[in-house]
Amino acid sequence: EPEVTQTPSHQVTQMGQEVILRCVPISNHLYFYWYRQILGQKVEFLVSFYNNEISEKSEIFDDQFSVERPDGSNFTLKIRSTKLEDSAMYFCASSAPSDRVPYEQYFGPGTRLTVT
């Protein structure tokens, strides 16, 4: 069964450093998403991406964040200068369009980002 994969599973970085989180969505999917979950809190939407552009972003997704689909398979989230409060589990998701199920989102296992 196809699945969303994410690398690395755990990333430790120092405050102020740039990090790139990588995702490989399900191959025939066209919509891509990033969510995050701070420890003990709910899952929060960051950004959605379709047709090589951002379709929606949350207030969390400020200028420090960017997304990219550099090739036909990867979808990345970059944090330019990490802060302590960026420590969280980051989930990638993807979905395929259809008339009946516009966006049943499938999630990857997550990347745990720890900023020290």
Place this chain on the structure above:
Amino acid sequence: AQSVTQPDIHITVSEGASLELRCNYSYGATPYLFWYVQSPGQGLQLLLKYFSGDTLVQGIKGFEAEFKRSQSSFNLRKPSVHWSDAAEYFCAVGARGGGNKLTFGTGTQLKVEL
């Protein structure tokens, strides 16, 4: 703005007992509704979804949920809980159109006593 409330933070049930997890949503139109399950250290697995039509939807692992428009609810049920059902359960509402973002509730942690 859309929102989801899961009033129960923790629930403990005995194995074999029935289960109901509550979910209330706020959305201006007919929503898309989902239940996801998260086991420790794992990602989010889709249990079931409601888009339209029959208000009682069946999902994986023997779960079902009922959409009640009048109560703005989408409660998750299972007739007989198994020890492997211990996990965190998230209800989510999705907007129709736009960026298709999901808005999640705070989750309900389910503990199963043997």
